[in-house]
Amino acid sequence: MTQTLENLRETPSQTGGPYVHIGCIPSFAGLSQIYPEDLGLKAIGDGAKGERIAITGSVFDGTGWAMRDAMLESWQADAKGNYPGEKGADPKVNGFCRFAADGKTGEFTLHTVKPGAVPGPGGSMQAPHIALWIVARGINIGLQTRIYFEDEDNSADPLLSRIEQRNRVDTLIAKKTGDGQYRFDIRLQGDGETVFLDM
Amino acid sequence: MIDPGRLVPRDRTAHPVPRDPEYKTTVARSPNLPLLSMESTTTEETGPRFGHGLIGALDNNLILNWTKGAAPAVGERILMHGRVMDEFGRPVPNTLVEIWQANAGGRYRHVKDTYFAPLDPNFGGCGRTLTDENGYYEFLTIRPGAYPWPNRGNDWRPMHIHISVFGHSFGQRLITQMYFEGDPLIDRCPIASTIKDRSQLDRLVAPLDMARARPLDYLAYKFDIVLRGRRQTMFENKPAGM
Numbered sequence: 539m540t541q542t543l544e545n546l547r548e549t550p551s552q553t554g555g556p557y558v559h560i561g562c563i564p565s566f567a568g569l570s571q572i573y574p575e576d577l578g579l580k581a582i583g584d585g586a587k588g589e590r591i592a593i594t595g596s597v598f599d600g601t602g603w604a605m606r607d608a609m610l611e612s613w614q615a616d617a618k619g620n621y622p623g624e625k626g627a628d629p630k631v632n633g634f635c636r637f638a639a640d641g642k643t644g645e646f647t648l649h650t651v652k653p654g655a656v657p658g659p660g661g662s663m664q665a666p667h668i669a670l671w672i673v674a675r676g677i678n679i680g681l682q683t684r685i686y687f688e689d690e691d692n693s694a695d696p697l698l699s700r701i702e703q704r705n706r707v708d709t710l711i712a713k714k715t716g717d718g719q720y721r722f723d724i725r726l727q728g729d730g731e732t733v734f735l736d737m
Numbered sequence: 738m739i740d741p742g743r744l745v746p747r748d749r750t751a752h753p754v755p756r757d758p759e760y761k762t763t764v765a766r767s768p769n770l771p772l773l774s775m776e777s778t779t780t781e782e783t784g785p786r787f788g789h790g791l792i793g794a795l796d797n798n799l800i801l802n803w804t805k806g807a808a809p810a811v812g813e814r815i816l817m818h819g820r821v822m823d824e825f826g827r828p829v830p831n832t833l834v835e836i837w838q839a840n841a842g843g844r845y846r847h848v849k850d851t852y853f854a855p856l857d858p859n860f861g862g863c864g865r866t867l868t869d870e871n872g873y874y875e876f877l878t879i880r881p882g883a884y885p886w887p888n889r890g891n892d893w894r895p896m897h898i899h900i901s902v903f904g905h906s907f908g909q910r911l912i913t914q915m916y917f918e919g920d921p922l923i924d925r926c927p928i929a930s931t932i933k934d935r936s937q938l939d940r941l942v943a944p945l946d947m948a949r950a951r952p953l954d955y956l957a958y959k960f961d962i963v964l965r966g967r968r969q970t971m972f973e974n975k976p977a978g979m
């Protein structure tokens with residue numbers, strides 16, 4: 539016998555189901571009369587410093603179908619690389635945003651500012667990135683991934699460097715499609731399957 | 738600093754399997770390739786905070802919040818309450834807990850829910866609250882009905898309430914479901930059955946808690962939630978991650 543470890547186990551996840559919007563972004567589901575405002579509707583407030591960007595994409599299932607019911611959450615630093623709550627952080631950057639795939643087209647758009655580089659493990663720097671968390675019917679535990687940018691120097695990023703199959707690095711990099719416009723598609727399975735994270 | 742307080746790596750055996758053919762939608766919606774595992778960074782260790790000023794007085798009262806108190810929802814009145822803790826048993830204070838659910842007939846207020854149980858004109862179906870300084874939360878609501886869903890020939894969801902919790906780090910983010918003690922549909926549910934460890938599934942089944950029930954008013958069910966922990970070290974003056 540040994541002494542007992544008194545640590546608890548994490549509560550198991552369950553799918554957010556098809557109606558996750560009711561709980562997380564009720565105004566998207568037409569329930570706008572309960573709260574004055576949904577939480578996390580905007581990643582930034584007026585006057586946020588930095589380059590305004592819009593990232594558009596879809597979440598594709600293994601058949602190549604753009605999912606109509608996915609909900610996404612993003613978390614990011616401000617233009618100088620400070621997370622909200624950290625010293626010196628831009629008070630106009632909420633950092634957190636909730637958005638959903640359109641019920642008809644399956645496309646989402648995130649409006650925000652481009653984040654700055656943030657410290658990584660062992661004194662390294664991480665290239666500018668936005669953390670994503672994806673839930674939907676059929677996703678039993680939320681999927682973590684990251685958006686990087688093709689017009690940034692990603693060569694020394696510690697996370698991207700750990701991807702053994704270099705051909706998969708591209709799945710985490712948003713493509714520039716215009717001034718301040720990016721495309722970032724997420725593929726749950728198959729050709730070009732997005733790198734999902736366990737961090 | 739010996740240990741900067743990284744998140745405890747997720748024990749994936751505590752969770753449902755991502756792909757389970759009995760829950761058909763998972764087959765095309767679960768990654769085929771392994772996840773990339775790495776120690777958490779500032780990105781996962783920080784997270785959004787929501788202030789008490791954002792939460793309205795009726796936000797955690799689903800019986801009244803749809804009509805702003807004008808008329809109560811139909812159904813068996815229940816208090817859902819519990820505590821949010823981390824893996825080390827520490828309370829998680831001031832964190833956002835959101836719930837959503839079907840009405841007493843098993844119907845959601847959502848354009849895509851076409852089940853013929855009627856909508857309750859006095860029930861919306863969502864609520865939110867912040868845990869108090871000791872991690873406790875509560876909601877007043879009605880017991881949701883079970884409902885059928887298209888999967889295998891005749892699958893029904895047990896009565897359940899969906900719950901979303903934040904914690905203090907984006908890497909702690911969790912969505913789960915609360916089931917009710919004694920519901921025979923739990924053991925027939927392909928979604929509940931994606932959790933292969935029976936003791937873990939049992940942790941989603943809330944016991945009837947008569948000590949918190951209010952006579953002639955509502956029953957109570959207790960639902961505690963454990964989020965990922967963050968390592969701490971004796972070598973810091975102040976615990977990290979709190």
Ligand SMILES: [Fe+3]
Pocket residue numbers: 555839894897899
């Ligand atoms: Fe449900």
